[in-house]
Amino acid sequence: MSTATxxxxxxxxxxxxxxxxxxxxYNFRDYTVRRSxxxxRSNMTETSKDKIASFIAKAEQDLAIVKRQAAISQMYTNGEHLVVEAPKH
Known part of the structure; x- marks a missing residue:
């Protein structure tokens, strides 16, 4: 893989x-980070330039979705946190 890639x-x-x-x-946050x-990691060993290019294109589309959904999530937050979440100080 080239340096630019x-x-x-x-x-x-x-x-x-x-x-x-x-x-x-918490559930969406944890899922998104874990899934990302x-x-x-699953595509880390790929060497085919065509497959890498298609993975990058797909990742850019998915990133746009994550950005949009994260922004919407922040607009409609209720301020309550789950027990499993660390308290924010």
């Missing part, structure tokens, strides 16, 4: 994690 993939991964943490609901990590 690996930089692009790393940037996508960071954005997934960053925007996944913006969900107000799993998806990137």
């Amino acid at each position: 690996s930089t692009k993939v790393l940037s996508l991964y960071r954005n997934f994690i960053r925007h996944g943490h913006k969900f107000s609901s 990590r799993d998806a990137f």
Whole structure:
């Protein structure tokens, strides 16, 4: 994988994690972060340039969805937290 491609993939991964943490609901937040990590790890050993390009294109589309849903989630938050969540100080 070229340096530009690996930089692009790393940037996508960071954005997934960053925007996944913006969900107000613990369940959506945890699912998005866990699913993002799993998806990137499962494709980590791919060497085919065509497959990598299709994975990047799909990841960019999915990132747009995560960004949009995280923004909507923040608009309609109720302020209540689940017991499993760490209290915010």
